[in-house]
Amino acid sequence: MINVSILGYGTIGSGVFDILDKNSHIITKRNGEEIHVKSVLDLRDFKGDPVESVLVHDFSEIENDDEVQIVVETMGGLHPAYDFVKACLEKGKSVCTSNKALVAAFGPELLSIAEKKNCNFLFEASVGGGIPIIRPLKTSLAPDEILEISGILNGTTNYILTEMSEKGSDFETVLKDAQDKGYAEKDPSADIEGYDTCRKIAILTSLAYGRQVGFEDIYTEGITKITERDINYAKKLGAKIKIFGSGKKDGDRISAMVAPKLITQEHPLYSVDGVFNAILVKGNMAGDIMFYGQGAGKHATASAVVSDIMEASKHLGINIKTIWEPEKLGLVPFEESISKFFVRLSGTAQDNSAKAGKAFGSLTPVDAGYSDEFAFITEAMTEGTFRKAAEETGNVINKIRIDA
Amino acid sequence: MINVSILGYGTIGSGVFDILDKNSHIITKRNGEEIHVKSVLDLRDFKGDPVESVLVHDFSEIENDDEVQIVVETMGGLHPAYDFVKACLEKGKSVCTSNKALVAAFGPELLSIAEKKNCNFLFEASVGGGIPIIRPLKTSLAPDEILEISGILNGTTNYILTEMSEKGSDFETVLKDAQDKGYAEKDPSADIEGYDTCRKIAILTSLAYGRQVGFEDIYTEGITKITERDINYAKKLGAKIKIFGSGKKDGDRISAMVAPKLITQEHPLYSVDGVFNAILVKGNMAGDIMFYGQGAGKHATASAVVSDIMEASKHLGINIKTIWEPEKLGLVPFEESISKFFVRLSGTAQDNSAKAGKAFGSLTPVDAGYSDEFAFITEAMTEGTFRKAAEETGNVINKIRIDA
Numbered sequence: 001m002i003n004v005s006i007l008g009y010g011t012i013g014s015g016v017f018d019i020l021d022k023n024s025h026i027i028t029k030r031n032g033e034e035i036h037v038k039s040v041l042d043l044r045d046f047k048g049d050p051v052e053s054v055l056v057h058d059f060s061e062i063e064n065d066d067e068v069q070i071v072v073e074t075m076g077g078l079h080p081a082y083d084f085v086k087a088c089l090e091k092g093k094s095v096c097t098s099n100k101a102l103v104a105a106f107g108p109e110l111l112s113i114a115e116k117k118n119c120n121f122l123f124e125a126s127v128g129g130g131i132p133i134i135r136p137l138k139t140s141l142a143p144d145e146i147l148e149i150s151g152i153l154n155g156t157t158n159y160i161l162t163e164m165s166e167k168g169s170d171f172e173t174v175l176k177d178a179q180d181k182g183y184a185e186k187d188p189s190a191d192i193e194g195y196d197t198c199r200k201i202a203i204l205t206s207l208a209y210g211r212q213v214g215f216e217d218i219y220t221e222g223i224t225k226i227t228e229r230d231i232n233y234a235k236k237l238g239a240k241i242k243i244f245g246s247g248k249k250d251g252d253r254i255s256a257m258v259a260p261k262l263i264t265q266e267h268p269l270y271s272v273d274g275v276f277n278a279i280l281v282k283g284n285m286a287g288d289i290m291f292y293g294q295g296a297g298k299h300a301t302a303s304a305v306v307s308d309i310m311e312a313s314k315h316l317g318i319n320i321k322t323i324w325e326p327e328k329l330g331l332v333p334f335e336e337s338i339s340k341f342f343v344r345l346s347g348t349a350q351d352n353s354a355k356a357g358k359a360f361g362s363l364t365p366v367d368a369g370y371s372d373e374f375a376f377i378t379e380a381m382t383e384g385t386f387r388k389a390a391e392e393t394g395n396v397i398n399k400i401r402i403d404a
Numbered sequence: 405m406i407n408v409s410i411l412g413y414g415t416i417g418s419g420v421f422d423i424l425d426k427n428s429h430i431i432t433k434r435n436g437e438e439i440h441v442k443s444v445l446d447l448r449d450f451k452g453d454p455v456e457s458v459l460v461h462d463f464s465e466i467e468n469d470d471e472v473q474i475v476v477e478t479m480g481g482l483h484p485a486y487d488f489v490k491a492c493l494e495k496g497k498s499v500c501t502s503n504k505a506l507v508a509a510f511g512p513e514l515l516s517i518a519e520k521k522n523c524n525f526l527f528e529a530s531v532g533g534g535i536p537i538i539r540p541l542k543t544s545l546a547p548d549e550i551l552e553i554s555g556i557l558n559g560t561t562n563y564i565l566t567e568m569s570e571k572g573s574d575f576e577t578v579l580k581d582a583q584d585k586g587y588a589e590k591d592p593s594a595d596i597e598g599y600d601t602c603r604k605i606a607i608l609t610s611l612a613y614g615r616q617v618g619f620e621d622i623y624t625e626g627i628t629k630i631t632e633r634d635i636n637y638a639k640k641l642g643a644k645i646k647i648f649g650s651g652k653k654d655g656d657r658i659s660a661m662v663a664p665k666l667i668t669q670e671h672p673l674y675s676v677d678g679v680f681n682a683i684l685v686k687g688n689m690a691g692d693i694m695f696y697g698q699g700a701g702k703h704a705t706a707s708a709v710v711s712d713i714m715e716a717s718k719h720l721g722i723n724i725k726t727i728w729e730p731e732k733l734g735l736v737p738f739e740e741s742i743s744k745f746f747v748r749l750s751g752t753a754q755d756n757s758a759k760a761g762k763a764f765g766s767l768t769p770v771d772a773g774y775s776d777e778f779a780f781i782t783e784a785m786t787e788g789t790f791r792k793a794a795e796e797t798g799n800v801i802n803k804i805r806i807d808a
Contacts, residue, residue: 019547019689029614030546032725124544130690132536132544140528140536142434143423143710210433268696271675278694285423285707286534290682290696292672303689306547314725321436321718 001034002313005062007084008075009042009051012098012125015302016072016309017051023306031310038068063087070312072305073097082106089113089121094316096308098125098301104199104215107206108326115319122308122320127200128153130300131293133279135311137207138322144283146208150246151279152272153200155295156184156191157223157243161260162273165231165240171224183275193222194243194258201245204279205256207322208247211329213256219334220258225398229368233342233375234400236368239264241400242272248282255332262342262402335384339401342366344375346395359389373397380404405438406717409466411488412479413446413455416502416529419706420476420713421455427710435714442472467491474716476709477501486510493517493525498720500712502529502705508603508619511610512730519723526712526724531604532557534704535697537683539715541611542726548687550612554650555683556676557604559699560588560595561627561647565664566677569635569644575628587679597626598647598662605649608683609660611726612651615733617660623738624662629802633772637746637779638804640772643668645804646676652686659736666746666806739788743805746770748779750799763793777801784808 004020006013020027020035028034039056046052059080062068071088073095075081081102085095089110097103102110103126114121124134128151137149152158156178163174175192178184190196202215223243234241239262247256263270268290272278277295282288294300311320343360345352352374356363363376378386390396408424410417424431424439432438443460450456463484466472475492477499479485485506489499493514501507506514507530518525528538532555541553556562560582567578579596582588594600606619627647638645643666651660667674672694676682681699686692698704715724747764749756756778760767767780782790794800 023547023549023689026549027547030727130687131693132540135544136536136540139715140539140708140711142714143427143431143707145427145430268675271672283534283707285427285703285710287698287701287704288696289535289698291694292696293693294691297691299689300691303547303687304544306689307544310546311543323434 001036002069003036003038003067004070004072004309005039005041005065005068006037006072006074007041007059007062008073009040009044009046010074010076011298012301012305013040013072013074014051015298016074016305019299019302019306021050027306027310031313033313035309035313039065059084063091068093069316070094070096070309072309073099073102074305075099076101078102078105085110086113089117089119092117092119094120094122094312096122096305096312098305100126100196100199100203104202107203108212108324111322111324112326118317118319120312120315120320122312124308125301125304127203128277128279128291128293129295129297130303131277131279131291131295132304133204133291134207136291137204137281141281141283141286141289144285146281147284148246148248148282149204149208149279150244150248152242152269152277153197153245153279153295154191154243155275155277156188158272158277159183159275160192161223161226161241161243164226164228165234168228170228171226192224194220197243197245198258201247201256201258205247205254206324206329209254209329210323211325211327213247213329213331217328217331218256218258219337221260223260226260227398229344229370230398230400233344233366233368234262236366237262237264240270242269250332253332254329255337257337260400262400335382335387337383338380338404340380340404341378341386342375342400342402343378344373344397345393346373346397348372349374355393359392377402405440406473407440407442407471408474408476408713409443409445409469409472410441410476410478411445411463411466412477413444413448413450414478414480415702416705416709417444417476417478418455419702420478420709423703423706423710425454431710431714435717437717439713439717443469463488467495472497473720474498474500474713476713477503477506478709479503480505482506482509489514490517493521493523496521496523498524498526498716500526500709500716502709504530504600504603504607508606511607512616512728515726515728522721522723524716524719524724526716528712529705529708531607532681532683532695532697533699533701534707535681535683535695535699536708537608537695538611540695541608541685545685545687545690545693548689550685551688552650552652552686553608553612553683554648554652556646556673556681557601557649557683557699558595558647559679559681560592561601562676562681563587563679564596565627565630565645565647568630568632569638572632574632575630596628598624601647601649602662605651605660605662609651609658610728610733613658613733614727615729615731617651617733617735621732621735622660622662625664627664630664631802633748633774634802634804637748637770637772638666640770641666641668644674646673654736657736658733659741661741663805666804739786739791741787742784742808744784744808745782745790746779746804746806747782748777748801749797750777750801752776753778759797763796781806
């Protein structure tokens with residue numbers, strides 16, 4: 001029997017508890033040994049809940065329980081999650097977490113402690129919820145040089161963009177609706193400003209290239225500036241607007257970015273709508289591989305945590321090597337990143353077309369029936385060149401990137 | 405240093421050789437130890453090819469080489485592949501294979517030998533080419549009861565159906581073109597009759613439910629009866645025709661089938677076109693997860709083999725448990741399988757509508773402008789009921805299933 005403790009009985013923590021109970025027959029059979037939840041840490045009481053009999057309020061009870069071999073961290077946030085996880089690993093207990101903020105900030109340090117203590121630090125659930133991506137990246141794609149890893153990594157923003165497109169509603173209306181349905185937080189900034197996607201792509205890019213990619217170094221643009229008009233232009237182009245996190249090879253360097261992008265029907269992620277997430281990996285040998293599923297949700301995310309528990313339980317005393325060196329990977333400076341741009345200028349086509357051509361070079365006009373603005377798609381150019389051109393015209397309403 | 409031998413220097417075998425050379429730097433770093441190809445078995449000579457210096461013609465040289473820890477089987481076919489693989493496992497050498505026929509026929513026996521000898525029998529490349537599916541199914545989805553596993557598992561037939569749809573060409577023309585392009589074999593029956601898909605879904609269903617599913621017990625229907633008219637009806641319905649292999653829970657039982665199906669835009673696999681493959685897994689906790697990529701091709705498939713070599717090299721002397729019991733899983737009898745059916749009857753609507761309603765029950769007519777036939781979609785019914793109704797009318801031109 002394997003003894004597990006869960007830190008935090010919130011949505012994901014209670015989902016883990018639930019799956020280990022409901023699917024216990026299957027899990028024991030596949031795992032070879034029963035997985036038993038010995039204790040659950042939470043400051044709250046849960047009168048009448050099945051968790052009540054194993055609930056503890058003091059972390060040291062878990063830290064000092066030598067029978068506990070695997071600890072699940074589903075508290076979220078950096079502190080005390082970091083401190084608790086570190087203490088468990090130092091004691092040789094494996095830790096499985098769904099906490100992307102923790103992994104993005106302290107991944108290399110926690111992996112290195114796990115290696116020293118012959119235990120494991122696993123975090124499949126930190127990116128893509130129920131979608132298997134961390135483990136396939138570490139194992140199935142291990143033979144490949146990763147040319148690109150990019151994805152729709154946040155269900156809230158994908159839901160909002162999908163609803164705006166399908167219902168023709170504006171951003172504020174859809175956000176309010178998403179909040180009412182529980183798809184968006186009361187304070188939605190982590191999602192809509194792209195911070196959540198940023199943590200996730202920082203983790204994926206770090207794993208793809210084996211070195212720390214600081215989330216604070218990734219240019220991050222949210223979806224708050226996307227309007228109905230942008231959506232209508234996208235439709236005119238047979239395209240959709242999706243917010244992507246991406247890390248990719250650019251010559252000998254790596255570039256990373258979080259931003260809304262225009263994608264057309266040929267893009268493998270074109271049909272990924274609503275709260276679904278998907279991740280595209282381009283390997284130099286395996287080619288394009290796409291993983292799709294529920295990027296959030298109690299049981300989907302908890303299923304990924306339980307898969308880590310099962311992996312940890314098969315590797316007690318054996319560290320699974322994960323290459324994520326702490327030295328920062330130098331990213332391509334933002335100003336040198338290359339995209340095409342969809343651009344909208346205020347004023348008529350007549351006012352703008354000569355001026356725009358002079359500033360942006362060769363361009364393809366896009367007409368969605370708005371006579372008070374002039375929209376077009378540029379050729380591929382750097383962010384620096386784009387910025388200068390935008391300053392030159394002085395009347396950019398909005399821009400959305402298109403992969404070059 | 406890990407010593408590897410490759411049995412068979414055909415498309416996949418030479419791809420493995422190639423990747424271990426071209427990506428050696430990345431592979432050594434991620435694997436911790438260098439992987440060295442010590443010998444390659446092939447009856448042919450390859451004068452001037454880099455393989456020449458390690459080529460052997462006699463299997464016993466590899467079988468009796470105690471330095472060889474991992475053997476790659478990329479010969480295809482059942483014999484001598486089975487005999488060679490068995491001999492290697494008996495010697496405690498791990499085997500990584502891309503041979504779906506071998507795995508579907510002898511999976512449980514070979515896994516059991518590997519378990520006894522503390523080595524591994526791995527076969528990621530046997531299904532879905534470069535798409536990671538076997539390992540995610542064994543690890544990432546281990547906490548889940550699998551409600552369904554189904555997919556577009558054959559690139560040749562998917563290419564043919566896509567071309568028929570996009571170009572409006574007939575089956576024979578597109579098949580000829582696919583043969584000219586090397587997408588289809590000279591003898592295309594394994595693909596177009598669904599036998600290849602059948603082996604693959606037998607493997608996936610066996611792993612999903614932990615017991616042997618005999619490929620010979622799976623109802624298998626190919627794409628040779630699909631005509632331009634079927635494609636045009638599909639378009640009229642906003643649907644596509646794809647050949648699926650599927651295994652799913654049906655109450656307490658498991659049903660499995662290979663057949664062309666009509667799917668609409670809401671289906672996660674709707675956009676999987678051309679030579680691409682995709683596999684959908686429905687977990688009772690993780691929800692719908694989709695894996696998409698190149699289902700065939702030299703380097704994509706070889707990348708999957710190399711990922712197995714790396715896994716085997718990290719588990720020398722340690723068997724990775726795979727639950728696949730040899731006792732056959734009793735499948736739901738074909739006559740009891742339930743689908744809706746798209747049906748075409750010869751003769752006018754006037755001739756047929758009363759008769760069809762009487763035989764098939766409630767139905768929804770589909771008009772694609774062909775006055776000499778009457779097409780419709782039935783409600784969900786068993787294969788047995790459908791068969792009787794079809795016998796009653798006596799004029800079914802073709803039928804295509806729709807998931808109920």
